[in-house]
Amino acid sequence: MARLFESRIVAERGQDVTSRPRKTWGGAVTLTSAGTTIIRPRSRDELIEQVRAQPFRHLRVIGSGHSFNDIAQVADADGAGIVVLDRLNRILSVNRTAPAPRPSGSGSGAAALPAAVGTVVVEAGITLDALLNELLARGLTLVTVGAIREQTVAGAISTGTHGASIHVGSYSSLVMSLTMLCADGTVRTVRRDNPADAELFRCCCVSLGALGIIIEVELEVVDAFAVRPVSRMLTMTEFLADGEAIARAHPYARFYYFPYTDTVECVTDIPVTEIPGEPGPAERVATWVRGTLLEYHLAQALLDASALILPSRSVPLTLRGLAATRRTREGAVDWSYRHMSLRHLPPRHNEGEWSVPLEHWRETVAALHRALGPGNHSDFVAGFLVSLRFVGSDGSITLSNNYQRPNLSIDLVQFHRLDHTPYLTAGARIIRAAAHGQARPHWGKMFDLSYDELAPLYPNYAAFIGIRKELDPHGVFTNSFTNRVLGTP
Known part of the structure; x- marks a missing residue:
């Protein structure tokens, strides 16, 4: 199963169960225990159906395991499960537009970067490697790329993963819209260009997996170079x-x-x-x-x-x-x-x-x-x-x-x-x-700061906490990591 897991299929429930504990790629953190229930859907509809049908008290999404801390760790509680989106790995659409100059992220030099020429809509479980290879076949690419390409798109934007250019921000800065499954079973799409979504959109672009399960993402693309x-x-x-x-x-x-x-x-x-x-x-x-x-x-x-x-x-x-x-x-x-x-x-x-x-x-x-x-x-x-x-x-x-x-x-x-x-x-x-x-x-790397130390570093931390309480009042998407850095809902 997608490199990260060995599992046995529970056919009657359409789910997997881990056969042994699994760790992060770095090996320092155990993410699951033996017997953890895994939702591994083959489609968006199947994901929605399984989450709605099962009375999970806690759910976390695991991507490719390349976060080094316990951000993706299953909650230590009865009724906890994990979601693995490796089967949701398709490009859904490519939309070309007239070239758009890129605003500078640093005050100088942005003209050296390629202009945006459209967007690509992808399922959240596609890896950056697969996405970039498929974009190249269409004559397109992303304007910034991080050091490794094994992460899923959802994992990269949820943790604020970035590349190496002072003229552009992280992958999250390329997000035009995203669709997520909320704790109450509803599906919600937020867009950068919709003023009504503004605050929620800004929170969803680096969400730590705490606001919902990202299903689809629309990213800005440039001509391949x-x-x-x-x-x-x-x-x-x-x-x-x-x-x-x-x-x-x-x-x-x-x-x-x-x-x-x-x-x-x-x-x-x-x-x-x-x-x-x-x-x-x-x-x-x-x-x-x-x-x-x-x-x-x-x-x-x-x-x-x-x-x-x-x-x-x-x-x-x-x-x-x-x-x-x-x-x-x-x-x-x-x-x-x-x-x-x-x-x-x-x-x-x-x-x-x-x-x-x-x-x-x-x-x-x-x-x-x-x-x-x-x-x-x-x-x-x-x-x-x-x-x-x-x-x-x-x-x-x-x-x-x-x-x-x-x-x-x-x-x-x-x-x-x-x-x-x-x-x-x-x-x-x-x-x-x-x-x-x-x-x-970095949200996906090792650190020991807690809520009281982190909140002063982010001027709108309280806004994120408020939206989290609104979207997930019962703490479905919590684990020890979110409780430490965000507090309990």
């Missing part, structure tokens, strides 16, 4: 001086900091008019050697060995060695989404990610570098790269990390064989202090 990635190596001093300027000067820019070094890799994805061709045999072999063998399998093997053999010494040596292999180079031209996201899932890991306002990004990264850089003697091990991405504002989307501001996203990644708690806890403490308490956590 190709890019050439250009990698260059910076010192930390150079990154602190020029990182934001580089991000503003290019449509897409991402940065990777190697702990225990002074090295930051800068990758800019440059749009080109050249149409990607099919690679020849020599190019395919070179790509496999560089990308699959060296950057994935060799890195995986080195990290595995380092985690087992005196990690406090061997992990820093491994990361220094990986940094030393990086070189300034231009990559081959390919379609935008193939370069903006990783060719392979990285080695299994867990993550904590924080969005830092631009007025504090330099002091925050400098503070992190003092803890992770050369010669540090921290009492934790940083077991993987730190991803640094400038992201544009999401406007007034209520629970977006990018609410009313662009940010630097700082993504702390810990290899799964190493204890993630000391590193992610210390890293969060450093980031929050250096950002003067204004850093917002």
Whole structure:
């Protein structure tokens, strides 16, 4: 069953039951217990029928398992179930319109991004990978793409997942309309262009699965375009001086900091008019050697060995060695989404990610570098790269990390064989202090803040809580995560 679950079919009820507990992709959080009832519909109508027919006290939706925390965990209560939408995976319609200039999310440079040329309506369980491949066949794509494409569309927008451009916000900023199944069994569609829906729409675009089950989503699309990635190596001093300027000067820019070094890799994805061709045999072999063998399998093997053999010494040596292999180079031209996201899932890991306002990004990264850089003697091990991405504002989307501001996203990644708690806890403490308490956590990553600490970070938090109480007064869509971050209904 859709990679994430092994189950047996209960034919007489048209449902599944998990045969063993399932965990997040990172492996740190158990999402279900053995015997958890799963609704796995084959159609929108079947989903509505099953939810209406069963007296579930609690329901959560699980996508592809790529949130690292307990946001999708089944409630620990009798009458709890989960919904898996992997069968709702179709493109329903593509609607072309006249090109529309894109408003700037950062105050400059937005003209470098492609104009919107229409929308695509999809079922909520389609993965980003499947959507992007199908859009390419139609000569279309999304203007921003995150680091991996395994997430479902519903999961990506529900957690505020984003790409690497200061000129555009998260996937949620691309939503034109969405349809959801509410706790009372009604189906509701909200639209960006309907003033009567304005507040509800802003809440639904990053909803944490707390307002209803998203069934369909309409997303803005652009004409497919190709890019050439250009990698260059910076010192930390150079990154602190020029990182934001580089991000503003290019449509897409991402940065990777190697702990225990002074090295930051800068990758800019440059749009080109050249149409990607099919690679020849020599190019395919070179790509496999560089990308699959060296950057994935060799890195995986080195990290595995380092985690087992005196990690406090061997992990820093491994990361220094990986940094030393990086070189300034231009990559081959390919379609935008193939370069903006990783060719392979990285080695299994867990993550904590924080969005830092631009007025504090330099002091925050400098503070992190003092803890992770050369010669540090921290009492934790940083077991993987730190991803640094400038992201544009999401406007007034209520629970977006990018609410009313662009940010630097700082993504702390810990290899799964190493204890993630000391590193992610210390890293969060450093980031929050250096950002003067204004850093917002990624909803799908690891963090321990609760309602009292989160509410001041989002000016309209109370509006979201009010709409949640209106749509789900009995707490059908609650679990321990929502109770912690939103309070009990």
